[in-house]
Amino acid sequence: MTTRQLNQETAQLGEINEEAKARIRSIDADTRVRLWMALVISALFILLNAAVIFLIWNAFNADISLLREKLIQNDQRLITENVFMSLIGATVVQVGVTLVAIISYLFPKNSG
Secondary structure (H helix, E strand, C coil), X not given: CCCCCHHHHHHHHCCCCHHHHHHHHHHHHHHXXXXXXXXXXXXXXXXXXXXXXXXXXXXXXXXXXXXXXXXXCHHHCCCCHHHHHHHHHHHXXXXXXXXXHHHHHHCCCCCC
16 A cells, blocks of 8 residues: 555646645645644643653652651652552543544544
């Protein structure tokens, strides 16, 4: 299976009217914009999740240091079971919402 650009297809079709050419160019531009937006949303998703992981990693290391130095007790930790459960739940929701956003943008429902 080969991938071809719409402009290549129009060149092979020969003479077609200007309206059809404009429609083909519009579809091509729309496809490129949709791909670009999907990449931007995906990159933001990855960067934001990396920032959250970094924050949790630092808080976890702070917990370990404070516990080793006996400055806090085990029940005074920053990263508790509830924090982990919240992060897992928030991540699942975030992945779902991101996928729905990308899919609904890439494949809009036809209104007519």
